[in-house]
Amino acid sequence: MTAVKGGPRKGGPPSLRPAREWREWVTLVVRIALAAILGTAGYAKFSEAEGLQKVAVSSYRILPQSVVGPVALGLPVLEMALAALILIGFATRTMAICVGVLFIVFIAGIISVWARGLTIDCGCFGGGGQVAKGQTHYLREIFRDLGFLVLAAWLMVFPRGKLALDRWLGL
């Protein structure tokens, strides 16, 4: 992913600039994409009734009942807050690391559910809970999250981007 395909790097300062310029634009695009994905996922959960959110979390059968409520309520906000900060480019690398960790947790959760033979919807974009036996999409859900993880990884490696608050603050 870190291979620079576009900018021909001939070596020497003049050609270094365009490569860097190009990367900064990519970083901006990645930021917008990741913020849109996270924001949509967070808002879809957030706008659901509280009961549905709790059912979605408890259907993973990982967390104790007392923690399900706070997680169900907090996760959508966490996603939306991370999305907002990534969009404006504030503490980009740190936020990207947080997002990456979050996706790793999600992927681990889905794998765990799959391994235990449960049949649920991941509830990644709202919904969630039990589904019928043939209605699970674990592989698709895992690959989708892996794709999102790649976006977060790009931001970890190249946090410097266009139109970022970080730049304006002198980072």
Next chain:
Amino acid sequence: MSKAARQRSARERLAEERKKQALKQQRMRRLMITLSGLVVVALAVVITVYFVNKKDSSAYTGALAPTTRQADGAILASKPGAKAPKLELFEDFQCPICHEFENASSATIKRLAAEGKVNVLYYPFWLFKQQAEPIRGNSQRAANAALCAPADKWIQYHDVIYKHQPAEGSNGFSNKDLIGWAKDLGFDTPQFEQCVNGGQKQSQLDSMTNYAEQTRQVTGTPTVFLNGKSLDLNGTLLNAKNLEKAILAAQPVDISPSPSSSGSPTPPSGGSKSPSATPKK
């Protein structure tokens, strides 16, 4: 060392010092930005969880509408002589969303029933008979016990059963517990214990399940019909305010013919959005 050389090295040292200082500042700034980013995110989450968690829907403590058992096993909660819309609840005691529905809306439903603003029919059934074992048996035992329970204590018993709903995948609703809760509510009799331990209501449970799934096309729980029209889960059932609005806007109907024999019942497609499509006034 010449004077010029000394001066140069002093300049160099100064420049180096400045560079170090700038680097330190840069690092400091980066740290501050990182920390404030983390604090913003953490605060947003903590504040939301704190405030949303606080508003816990209070339990209903007022009087309940009188309850009677219908010929088909359903429990009717109705203020005598009330001309009101009809709300039919199809539930499985092991269903987690039914439990959330109870938490969110049962107080409102009980109050409206007691005030004679709605007539409520409870149809417990065995949705989870195809599921794997602890879920299947939990669901079966709870529904059987509920059918064994006397009509006048039915709502209280129904609430206790939900209160003890086992987490999905763990054992619960043992006959011993089901009898114990009846004892707490003061209606434990030898007949009741026999009914619970012997699964004596199985045939009625089967026919109620058949009624729910075949006649009324119920494919998931909770499914709630207001005057025969399935209500939307997210917008209405789990939102007591909207549910109350929908009930108050609905027309009074006759409760006696419990199956809506006129035409095909609306299938409970999860897609049905707003409940505002109530009959004309």
